[in-house]
Amino acid sequence: KAGVTQTPRYLIKTRGQQVTLSCSPISGHRSVSWYQQTPGQGLQFLFEYFSETQRNKGNFPGRFSGRQFSNSRSEMNVSTLELGDSALYLCASTTTGHNSDTQYFGPGTRLTVL
Amino acid sequence: GIQVEQSPPDLILQEGANSTLRCNFSDSVNNLQWFHQNPWGQLINLFYIPSGTKQNGRLSATTVATERYSLLYISSSQTTDSGVYFCAVEGDNFNKFYFGSGTKLNVKP
Numbered sequence: 001k002a003g004v005t006q007t008p009r010y011l012i013k014t015r016g017q018q019v020t021l022s023c024s025p026i027s028g029h030r031s032v033s034w035y036q037q038t039p040g041q042g043l044q045f046l047f048e049y050f051s052e053t054q055r056n057k058g059n060f061p062g063r064f065s066g067r068q069f070s071n072s073r074s075e076m077n078v079s080t081l082e083l084g085d086s087a088l089y090l091c092a093s094t095t096t097g098h099n100s101d102t103q104y105f106g107p108g109t110r111l112t113v114l
Numbered sequence: 115g116i117q118v119e120q121s122p123p124d125l126i127l128q129e130g131a132n133s134t135l136r137c138n139f140s141d142s143v144n145n146l147q148w149f150h151q152n153p154w155g156q157l158i159n160l161f162y163i164p165s166g167t168k169q170n171g172r173l174s175a176t177t178v179a180t181e182r183y184s185l186l187y188i189s190s191s192q193t194t195d196s197g198v199y200f201c202a203v204e205g206d207n208f209n210k211f212y213f214g215s216g217t218k219l220n221v222k223p
Contacts, residue, residue: 037155056209102159103147105158105159108155
């Protein structure tokens with residue numbers, strides 16, 4: 001069974017631009033979560049989607065948004081990029097999204113904002 | 115949110131040595147997982163362990179939920195064990211995990 005895939009793996013943008021990252025969960029998984037990892041703040045929860053509905057959201061500004069499609073693939077968008085948005089963005093998928101599930105992470109998208 | 119503290123922040127071991135990593139959390143949790151992040155950033159799930167003890171080869175973990183801590187044991191460490199180990203906990207919100215700051219392990223040959 002294929003793992004969680006994320007595209008692109010690396011991205012360089014300039015301040016003010018917007019970016020869209022994609023995450024394809026493991027086949028059969030319906031829950032997708034997104035995390036931002038930076039050296040200063042560590043791993044921080046962005047949001048979680050289950051069956052195309054956002055169930056949870058972290059403490060990030062409205063510039064960060066996401067969505068999930070009917071095939072469970074998810075995208076996250078960051079508008080008006082700032083230097084501080086440079087980070088490794090990780091997505092994770094689980095089967096039902098219940099709290100007994102194991103999370104499986106993708107390899108991440110490394111975003112650099114210049 | 116739930117506070118998660120991991121110790122030690124850094125650990126240097128000689129190959130073959132044993133180690134214990136600790137994770138303290140501030141509230142009751144429904145889910146606790148240990149992850150290993152390799153140098154390329156990939157997070158690999160090691161254990162799903164909201165309570166009790168589990169073993170997988172040279173690794174084992176114990177969570178004492180009533181005392182709000184979890185331990186990860188690494189025995190006979192190998193250089194491939196190097197990386198950062200994270201503890202992540204989930205409270206009442208589905209799949210909203212709070213991560214500790216990690217323990218960076220360096221195993222030297």
